[in-house]
Amino acid sequence: MARGGRAPTRILIVGGGYVGLYAALGLQRRLRRDEADLLLVNPHSFMTYQPFLPEAASGLIEPRHVVVPLRTVLKRVRLITGTVQGLDHARRTATVAPTEGHAYELSYDVVVVGPGSVSRVLPVPGLAERAVGFKTVTEAIFLRNQVLSRMDVAESTDDSNLRRRALTFLFVGGGYAGVEALAELEDLARDACRYYRSVRRQDMRWVLVEAADGILPEIGSDLGEYAVQRLQRRDIEVHLRTKLESAEGGRMVLSTGESFEADTLVWTTGVRAHPAVARMGFPLDERGRVLADEFLRVRDVLDAWAAGDCASVPDITTGGVTPPTAQHALRQAKQLARNVVATLRGGEPQPFRYRQLGALVSLGRYKGVARVMRIRLRGFPAWFLHRTYHLSRIPTANRKVRVVLDWTVALFFRRDVVQLGSLQHPRDPLREASEN
Numbered sequence: 001m002a003r004g005g006r007a008p009t010r011i012l013i014v015g016g017g018y019v020g021l022y023a024a025l026g027l028q029r030r031l032r033r034d035e036a037d038l039l040l041v042n043p044h045s046f047m048t049y050q051p052f053l054p055e056a057a058s059g060l061i062e063p064r065h066v067v068v069p070l071r072t073v074l075k076r077v078r079l080i081t082g083t084v085q086g087l088d089h090a091r092r093t094a095t096v097a098p099t100e101g102h103a104y105e106l107s108y109d110v111v112v113v114g115p116g117s118v119s120r121v122l123p124v125p126g127l128a129e130r131a132v133g134f135k136t137v138t139e140a141i142f143l144r145n146q147v148l149s150r151m152d153v154a155e156s157t158d159d160s161n162l163r164r165r166a167l168t169f170l171f172v173g174g175g176y177a178g179v180e181a182l183a184e185l186e187d188l189a190r191d192a193c194r195y196y197r198s199v200r201r202q203d204m205r206w207v208l209v210e211a212a213d214g215i216l217p218e219i220g221s222d223l224g225e226y227a228v229q230r231l232q233r234r235d236i237e238v239h240l241r242t243k244l245e246s247a248e249g250g251r252m253v254l255s256t257g258e259s260f261e262a263d264t265l266v267w268t269t270g271v272r273a274h275p276a277v278a279r280m281g282f283p284l285d286e287r288g289r290v291l292a293d294e295f296l297r298v299r300d301v302l303d304a305w306a307a308g309d310c311a312s313v314p315d316i317t318t319g320g321v322t323p324p325t326a327q328h329a330l331r332q333a334k335q336l337a338r339n340v341v342a343t344l345r346g347g348e349p350q351p352f353r354y355r356q357l358g359a360l361v362s363l364g365r366y367k368g369v370a371r372v373m374r375i376r377l378r379g380f381p382a383w384f385l386h387r388t389y390h391l392s393r394i395p396t397a398n399r400k401v402r403v404v405l406d407w408t409v410a411l412f413f414r415r416d417v418v419q420l421g422s423l424q425h426p427r428d429p430l431r432e433a434s435e436n
């Protein structure tokens with residue numbers, strides 16, 4: 001029932017990622033139109049399925065197919081493309097900045113907070129000017145174009161220094177995002193070499209730098225060591241217990257004292273809660289995440305819920321806090337939607353309980369590592385499981401079919417090595433025409 005038998009409850013959802021999409025789906029399915037008005041604010045009109053970004057970067061999946069158009073699935077939700085800049089929860093008012101036009105205030109009755117996370121950036125000189133992260137489809141497309149354009153540069157110059165710099169690719173951070181991105185892009189470059197006369201794999205330098213003494217902590221140290229060996233067998237340099245100290249002027253200085261020039265620097269050293277949550281007036285933990293209880297309510301605050309990477313949610317199966325993974329965000333969103341509905345109807349919310357089953361990491365085509373409960377998998381079986389699992393998880397039948405078609409095409413045809421970096425400068429041809 002609408003509160004007080006009057007207007008429908010207005011539910012504002014901040015963010016359209018895993019949390020936003022799945023919470024909105026749960027709410028639109030369970031709540032009648034006269035019970036609730038649903039609004040979702042997200043900077044884009046799509047949700048990004050991040051586990052497929054490495055394959056979008058390497059060209060095995062068309063980038064448009066790793067995003068899910070929110071308007072087509074959230075038919076009962078009003079989607080506002082923009083950002084929530086802050087909340088005045090006492091007044092139940094949000095400040096919304098649309099992608100164009102001035103910011104305005106939006107009133108709500110209940111808020112669901114899910115703006116996710118941003119890359120954790122450290123004060124390394126030159127980082128902001130030189131590095132690119134790996135969290136968005138924009139970054140994935142950029143990196144694909146970057147790798148291929150650097151190969152074009154190397155093929156077309158007779159300057160050996162320029163060539164060496166163009167063919168050096170540095171990745172900082174050995175978590176699954178960085179390792180999968182590195183493995184897929186190296187596969188792409190290796191395959192692309194066949195189309196270049198003077199660029200061979202041995203002319204390139206692919207480097208992974210990790211501050212800890214192992215990579216992929218999610219899958220355990222033995223599989224992490226196996227992954228290091230697999231990467232090294234592909235002539236990828238893995239520097240453990242090493243940090244990037246400077247990237248100024250494109251010269252990469254490592255904590256071991258080594259330094260070299262590189263045109264490509266990918267920074268994937270983990271995530272932190274989205275800074276937007278600091279402007280919402282909610283209690284935060286020491287890492288800047290919104291403090292939530294096991295029911296996914298913002299702690300000690302009425303009518304406010306939070307989940308996903310931006311939230312500190314107690315893990316009642318381990319006694320700790322749930323990690324920032326899609327597995328958790330998706331399930332939290334579904335539980336959150338059930339709890340919001342129960343609360344609106346005068347029922348009791350249920351605690352979030354999920355024991356992570358394992359972790360799956362792709363190391364490029366036909367290669368991978370996986371831990372599923374106590375079972376450890378390597379090579380093709382792990383890669384196959386990674387693909388099958390994520391295919392089953394990407395939202396909508398439409399996206400599943402398109403991804404399968406992309407994979408099928410990739411089985412029968414060689415990889416597409418076109419780079420369309422010029423797409424980022426659509427006005428250049430007309431400007432040049434007007435100058436000549």
Ligand SMILES: Cc1cc2nc3c(=O)[nH]c(=O)nc-3n(C[C@H](O)[C@H](O)[C@H](O)COP(=O)(O)OP(=O)(O)OC[C@H]3O[C@@H](n4cnc5c(N)ncnc54)[C@H](O)[C@@H]3O)c2cc1C
Pocket residue numbers: 014015016017018019020041042043044047048050051052053054082083084085114115116117134135136176177274276307308309310324325326327328329360
């Ligand atoms: C390359 C990569 C691979 C990954 N692979 C896996 C994997 O294999 N398995 C796994 O479990 N996890 C994986 N993850 C982690 C997983 O993607 C995240 O844990 C998950 O996306 C978190 O969901 P979320 O809804 O909290 O945030 P997100 O999915 O990031 O969504 C947050 C949304 O909120 C929007 N937003 C931000 N600020 C505002 C604002 N102020 N107002 C409105 N909207 C805002 C953002 O633009 C975004 O659309 C991977 C992550 C990356 C980057």
